[in-house]
Amino acid sequence: xxxxxxxxxxNTAGQLKSDLPKSEADESASGHGGNADDQGCDKGAPQxxxxxxxxxxxxxxxxxxxxxDTKLSDLEKRGFIMExxxxxxxxxxxxxxxxxxxxxxHSQYPxxxxxxxxxxxxxxxxxxxxxxxxxLSRGCDAAISMDADLQDDPDAIDAMVKEYAKGNDIVYGxxxxxxxxxxxxxxxxxxxYRMMSWLGTDTIPNxxxxxxxxxxxxxxxxxxxxxxxxxxxxxxxxxxPHSKVYYKRGSRAAGxxxxxxxxxxxxxxxxxxxxxxxxxxxxxxxxxxSVAVGIVILIYVLVSFFCGxxxxxxxxxxxSIWILxxxxxxxxxVVGEYVGRIYLEVKHRPxxxxxxxx
Numbered sequence: 001x002x003x004x005x006x007x008x009x010x011n012t013a014g015q016l017k018s019d020l021p022k023s024e025a026d027e028s029a030s031g032h033g034g035n036a037d038d039q040g041c042d043k044g045a046p047q048x049x050x051x052x053x054x055x056x057x058x059x060x061x062x063x064x065x066x067x068x069d070t071k072l073s074d075l076e077k078r079g080f081i082m083e084x085x086x087x088x089x090x091x092x093x094x095x096x097x098x099x100x101x102x103x104x105x106h107s108q109y110p111x112x113x114x115x116x117x118x119x120x121x122x123x124x125x126x127x128x129x130x131x132x133x134x135x136l137s138r139g140c141d142a143a144i145s146m147d148a149d150l151q152d153d154p155d156a157i158d159a160m161v162k163e164y165a166k167g168n169d170i171v172y173g174x175x176x177x178x179x180x181x182x183x184x185x186x187x188x189x190x191x192x193y194r195m196m197s198w199l200g201t202d203t204i205p206n207x208x209x210x211x212x213x214x215x216x217x218x219x220x221x222x223x224x225x226x227x228x229x230x231x232x233x234x235x236x237x238x239x240x241p242h243s244k245v246y247y248k249r250g251s252r253a254a255g256x257x258x259x260x261x262x263x264x265x266x267x268x269x270x271x272x273x274x275x276x277x278x279x280x281x282x283x284x285x286x287x288x289x290s291v292a293v294g295i296v297i298l299i300y301v302l303v304s305f306f307c308g309x310x311x312x313x314x315x316x317x318x319x320s321i322w323i324l325x326x327x328x329x330x331x332x333x334v335v336g337e338y339v340g341r342i343y344l345e346v347k348h349r350p351x352x353x354x355x356x357x358x
Contacts, residue, residue, distance in 0.1 A: 093121030
């Protein structure tokens with residue numbers, strides 16, 4: 001089955017060649033943050049895995065695969081990665097022909113394209129984690145996770161490999177601006193990172209899931225067994241030498257965004273409840289403040305009564321009832337979020353089920 005990929009033949013080393021013009025390939029190899037060079041290469045050329053979660057990406061994969069193949073081929077020719085580097089696609093329970101495209105690509109180029117297929121949709125973070133663990137089990141030296149839509153600039157891979165060669169086990173891809181975002185998305189993203197910082201969670205502002213992780217970092221990540229995954233908080237908590245590479249985030253090459261407002265809100269709640277108990281402590285604080293205010297009001301009422309200035313009225317009573325009722329319900333809701341996550345964890349159900357791997 002043909003999928004219309006711009007890939008032609010394999011050379012004797014088993015790597016793919018692209019039919020992109022040489023000028024385009026050279027331009028792609030230029031890199032956003034500077035190419036890897038022969039200076040300061042402490043770790044040697046790694047076997048690199050590009051891990052890409054996919055959910056209903058049939059429109060963009062025929063565009064993405066040739067671009068990433070060109071990037072890997074260029075790095076291989078320059079000796080910065082090993083010739084057995086590959087692309088690992090994780091199908092997160094897609095309903096379109098995403099898996100068919102992955103199968104076809106693998107059958108044509110078995111050493112370059114590999115895939116995992118979930119039996120059911122389990123979410124972006126689980127698909128990403130599964131891909132990283134699969135790359136680890138396949139023996140990769142380093143893995144770069146990125147989105148399938150090419151919004152994560154592939155040219156930044158050059159700079160990531162260079163930073164890895166310098167001895168960094170984790171290299172974060174960080175957006176250098178948010179000019180392409182709406183005002184609402186920019187403001188909510190800034191609010192989210194500020195809130196996470198206030199809650200004591202170590203996150204990298206303007207960093208999504210575009211990052212390089214060495215085998216050492218992947219092995220450490222494999223020990224994290226919680227069901228409620230928030231990799232943007234877990235990875236910084238691993239420690240290890242790390243650095244940042246800045247890039248300009250582009251627009252989707254094709255298809256539609258898989259992160260509408262509802263999912264972004266859910267993701268934010270996941271991040272907060274996975275890494276901080278500050279909201280629970282805040283409820284305790286609010287409760288103590290409410291008690292203190294109540295005591296002050298009680299003293300005021302008693303003084304007014306004995307001074308003959310007491311005025312009967314329902315307004316203050318109703319306001320107190322509604323305010324306290326709202327605080328109580330909000331507190332129960334926050335506690336419920338944590339209890340719900342505890343419930344999911346103690347069941348010890350698998351994060352995902354792999355139906356097929358190629």
